[in-house]
Amino acid sequence: MKAIERYRLRLQRKRFLVRSWRKSRALELAVDRTSGIRRGDVLCFLTLRNEQVRLPYLLSYYRDRGVGHFLIVDNNSTDGLREYLIEQPDCSVWTTNAGYKAARFGMDWMNFLLGRYGHGHWCLTIDADEFLVYPFCDTRSLPALTYWLQASAIRSFGAMLVDMYPKGPMDAQTYRAGQDPFEIASWFDPGNYTINRNRLYYNLWIQGGPRARVFFRDAPAKAPALNKIPLVHWDRRYVYASSTHALLPRGLNLVYDEWGGEKASGCLLHAKFLSTFAGKAEEELQRRQHYAGSREYRAYHDRLRDNPDLWTRWSERYINWRQLETLGLMSKGNWA
Amino acid sequence: MSTLGFAMLVHEPLDRAAQVAQVWAEAGCPIVIHVDKVVPDPVYDAFVAGFADLPQVRFCARRHCEWGTWSLVAATQAAAAQMLAEFPEVRHVYLASGSCLPLRPTDALRDYLDANPKTDFIESVTTRDVPWIIGGLDAERFSFSFPFSWKRQRLLFDLWVGAQRKVGRHRPIPEGITPHLGSQWWCLTRQTLSAILEDPKRKLYERYFRRVWIPDESYFQTLVRLYSPRIESRSLTLSKFDFLGKPHIFYDDHLQLLRRSDCFVARKIWPRAERLYAAFLDDRISLAEAAEPNPGKIDRIFARAVEQRTRGRSGLYMQSRFPHWDWENGRTAAPYTVLSGFGDLFEDFPDWLSRVAECLTHGHLYAPERAEFAGGQEVFAGALSDSAALRDYHPTAFLTNLIWNTRGERQSFLFGPKDNQDIAWFLAADPNAHISIISGAWAVPLYHANRNFSELRETAAACQKIESACIDMLRSPQTKARVRIWTMAEFLEQPLERLGMLVEEIGMRNGRRLAEAPRLRPLDGFGQFLQNLKNQGMQPHLMGDFPAGFDPVEATRNAQKPYAVR
Structure with a gap:
């Protein structure tokens, strides 16, 4: 049975690879600076749509942490994002008008670019509102982390999504371009996450946080997944199977220890709940280009009318990675 | 050179x-x-x-x-x-x-x-x-x-x-x-x-x-x-x-x-x-x-x-530590107390225990309507929600999260046959769980309830079945929790001493004396109530031996006075 299962997953992986090549035909090269990628660079892969306001801070955040090059798919933006990106010296940009959903929520494009440019590199695949926090990120760069991961023969690094939110209504403070989003959305839920293990893909399925608490309190099974594996030492045979939640081959998903120990892990601070959110939710609901009939956005829409405050007196205010590690949301593992 | x-x-x-x-x-x-x-x-x-x-x-x-x-x-x-x-x-x-x-x-x-x-x-x-x-x-x-x-x-x-x-x-x-x-x-x-x-x-x-x-x-x-x-x-x-x-x-x-x-x-x-x-x-x-x-x-x-x-932090379940069953090296982060029957027998028991013992006592955390956090809070430590649906989606994570989030302050909570029983086996297998049960005490609220007797009889039969299954499990050799079981009759023989024992085990808040006792619910006529259940063909056996004329008023009278345990 095991062998059949393995073979089925192998076929699935190959199908995803073929599919990524097929879907890549919709990508149109806008600017190619990939010749500037040096050996050993950490690469960052993004799919964006109308995220202009977020980009200045995002790029500077990851540049500061030592990302060498950004490879970006611009999915039909209309807010000047493309023009902005083309001017950046360390970005290579592809554009497409094709459907986000038809490209498995952008993952086909990402898989293509990862296979084409990421082979042999440490690759960070994120969304525009995700900010990676890892052990010692205040004193050590991403290449320092990847050097250790490689020396320890670790191929993938998990980072759970932590939803950040402001105190008070989301639209109370307007987010300006270039601003640190966590000046506004500086709070998070410290300890209400649930974990299930996926038997087929071996990844953990983590749910919880403010989204489960407020938007899915009556239907917790439908709450969005928070487990992510954004940082991988890529090989052209790898694929992301569903968002960055799970990879194939499935051994890459074993970013957790099963015998009582702790592996090193980080957090992706999720700057979703800002003043930009209501507009985004409305737009995404119209586009219907999101997972499971955009049910996540439907749930938001229903609740957003009464402008909910996600904050509680048990929320924690974000300080630094050591706080997240003390709370047990991430771990240094044996990196010291 | x-x-x-x-x-x-x-x-x-x-x-x-x-x-x-x-x-x-x-x-x-x-x-x-x-x-x-x-x-x-x-x-x-x-x-x-x-x-x-x-x-x-x-x-x-x-x-x-x-x-x-x-x-x-x-x-x-x-x-x-x-x-x-x-x-x-x-x-x-x-x-x-x-x-x-x-x-x-x-x-x-x-x-x-x-x-x-x-x-x-x-x-x-x-x-x-x-x-x-x-x-x-x-x-x-x-x-x-x-x-x-x-x-x-x-x-x-x-x-x-x-x-x-x-x-x-x-x-x-x-x-x-x-x-x-x-x-x-x-x-x-x-x-x-x-x-x-x-x-x-x-x-x-x-x-x-x-x-x-x-x-x-x-x-x-x-x-x-x-x-x-x-x-x-x-x-x-x-x-x-x-x-x-x-x-x-x-x-x-x-x-x-x-x-x-x-x-x-x-x-x-x-x-x-x-x-x-x-x-x-x-x-x-x-x-x-x-x-x-x-x-x-x-x-x-x-x-x-x-x-x-290699060993990790005990009681922590997270994205990079998700141990197999029995490999947790500490299923939960700290000792806690589970109390069954106490809330039925005494009035405002959680408040009383929080006052006298060094622990925070919740109501029925696994109650069918909502998690009854101490003080009636809707959200508790770690931003845990009181939603029953969220809790029942993953009952063990709810408990391990609660204990992890409150490291440093001991927790106790009420548990009973009406609660979600999915957590019971986890409790039994956890050495950190200190479980005290007054068996059959669930009959006291029934006795006070203003409901038709046939309904009461049905509820009583269901409660008894659930509680006996639970007790059987707690007596199995795989149980690692610290368990103490009294029948209601046994407990009422010396209620104050038994409460004193419980509080002492958790740790007393002020000095070495119990300053006050909780109020026992009125029990006059309870023996007759049990007899009525028997007469209707149900055999209530978990509460121990209550003769039809049994009237433990003495105990309540004592309990209203401040007293010393020893």
């Missing part, structure tokens, strides 16, 4: 190795460098050219080195032999790598060795006494053979090891030697080193060690025992390995730690640790001259890191 020479094994990246070699060479020490064969020729040539003005830097024949194999020893032998032959004044040979960083001035190291001219600094311990051997291969390193590459031919490697284990292979160890192990970074005297290299039996030993696993940790470490007059069994290079045998790496933020260690050389250094290289190579800060190396603090930090990686 110097009495101290360095043999360096380097591979890419070469720039840091060059920087370090430069520093040693400028201090007048001869160096023989072995550059790995994988380094492309043009890169190698440029590297060699960089030392054109330093005649005391020499290069030995290159070969490809692979971790865990003989090639590393062969490279070391070549470099050491060349050093002894070409620099006759050298007395101590220090083996270093390209990712080593000198932490103290070269003169300090030379002075230290001059003070110990006959001493060999090499970690050398027998397999029996080494705690740090990785991967189950300890004595087997020496009794098996390892012809396959661990890196490139893992399957063959594993199969071959497995096969040897099965047949109980025992390769003969050459006569006269006892296998020893230790760090591969050593500093040996000319006498000892030349004796090893010129040994007439060298061919014989080599043939044996070629097939030993990771011979660079055992070849010199074993043979040094034959010739050295004085072994100091420690390495002068600070080099730490984690539980999988991977080296710990030093970064810029280790600067102060490394400074205070007083070690001579550290490895392995992140090649881009600019501050470290700048601080230790360019500035030449001098330290307390005669200080002995003292890596204790660094040892502790790395030991703690390994502990976190």
Whole structure:
């Protein structure tokens, strides 16, 4: 049975690879600076749509942490994002008008670019509102982390999504371009996450946080997944199977220890709940280009009318990675 | 010329190795460098050219080195032999790598060795006494053979090891030697080193060690025992390995730690640790001259890191720690108390217990409508929601989260047959759970309820069934919780003493006296109520023996007064 299962997953992986090549035909090269990628660079892969306001801070955040090059798919933006990106010296940009959903929520494009440019590199695949926090990120760069991961023969690094939110209504403070989003959305839920293990893909399925608490309190099974594996030492045979939640081959998903120990892990601070959110939710609901009939956005829409405050007196205010590690949301593992 | 020479094994990246070699060479020490064969020729040539003005830097024949194999020893032998032959004044040979960083001035190291001219600094311990051997291969390193590459031919490697284990292979160890192990970074005297290299039996030993696993940790470490007059069994290079045998790496933020260690050389250094290289190579800060190396603090930090990686934090379930059942090493983070029946028998029991005992007492956390957090809060520690749907989606995570989030403050909660029973087995199997049950007390609220008797009878039958199943489970041999079960009748014989016991076990809040007692619900006529249930054909047996005329009013009267337990 095991062998059949393995073979089925192998076929699935190959199908995803073929599919990524097929879907890549919709990508149109806008600017190619990939010749500037040096050996050993950490690469960052993004799919964006109308995220202009977020980009200045995002790029500077990851540049500061030592990302060498950004490879970006611009999915039909209309807010000047493309023009902005083309001017950046360390970005290579592809554009497409094709459907986000038809490209498995952008993952086909990402898989293509990862296979084409990421082979042999440490690759960070994120969304525009995700900010990676890892052990010692205040004193050590991403290449320092990847050097250790490689020396320890670790191929993938998990980072759970932590939803950040402001105190008070989301639209109370307007987010300006270039601003640190966590000046506004500086709070998070410290300890209400649930974990299930996926038997087929071996990844953990983590749910919880403010989204489960407020938007899915009556239907917790439908709450969005928070487990992510954004940082991988890529090989052209790898694929992301569903968002960055799970990879194939499935051994890459074993970013957790099963015998009582702790592996090193980080957090992706999720700057979703800002003043930009209501507009985004409305737009995404119209586009219907999101997972499971955009049910996540439907749930938001229903609740957003009464402008909910996600904050509680048990929320924690974000300080630094050591706080997240003390709370047990991430771990240094044996990196010291 | 110097009495101290360095043999360096380097591979890419070469720039840091060059920087370090430069520093040693400028201090007048001869160096023989072995550059790995994988380094492309043009890169190698440029590297060699960089030392054109330093005649005391020499290069030995290159070969490809692979971790865990003989090639590393062969490279070391070549470099050491060349050093002894070409620099006759050298007395101590220090083996270093390209990712080593000198932490103290070269003169300090030379002075230290001059003070110990006959001493060999090499970690050398027998397999029996080494705690740090990785991967189950300890004595087997020496009794098996390892012809396959661990890196490139893992399957063959594993199969071959497995096969040897099965047949109980025992390769003969050459006569006269006892296998020893230790760090591969050593500093040996000319006498000892030349004796090893010129040994007439060298061919014989080599043939044996070629097939030993990771011979660079055992070849010199074993043979040094034959010739050295004085072994100091420690390495002068600070080099730490984690539980999988991977080296710990030093970064810029280790600067102060490394400074205070007083070690001579550290490895392995992140090649881009600019501050470290700048601080230790360019500035030449001098330290307390005669200080002995003292890596204790660094040892502790790395030991703690390994502990976190292998044992983790008890009771924590998170993205990178998700243990199998029974491998949690502590299913929950701290002891807690589960109380069944107390809330039915006494009025406002949680409030009372929170007042007198050092714990926070919740209502029925697993109640069907909502989680009854203390004080009626809708959200509790860690932003846990009181939603029953969220809780029942993952009942165990709800509990482990609660206990983890409230580390430092003991928790208790009420539990009963009307609650979600999915958590029961987890409670029973958790040594941190202290469970006290007054069996049958669920009948008290029924007795006070204003409902039709047929309904009450049905509810009573259901409760009794659930509670007996629960009690059976708690009495099973797999139960690890601390369990105490009283029937209601037993409990009411001495309610105050029993409550006192409970509070004392948790810890009393103020001093050693119970200042107040909780109020017992009125029970006059309860015996008759049970009799009525019996008359309707149901047999209520969990509450113990209540005669129809039983009237425990005395107990309530007592309980209203402040009293001492003892």
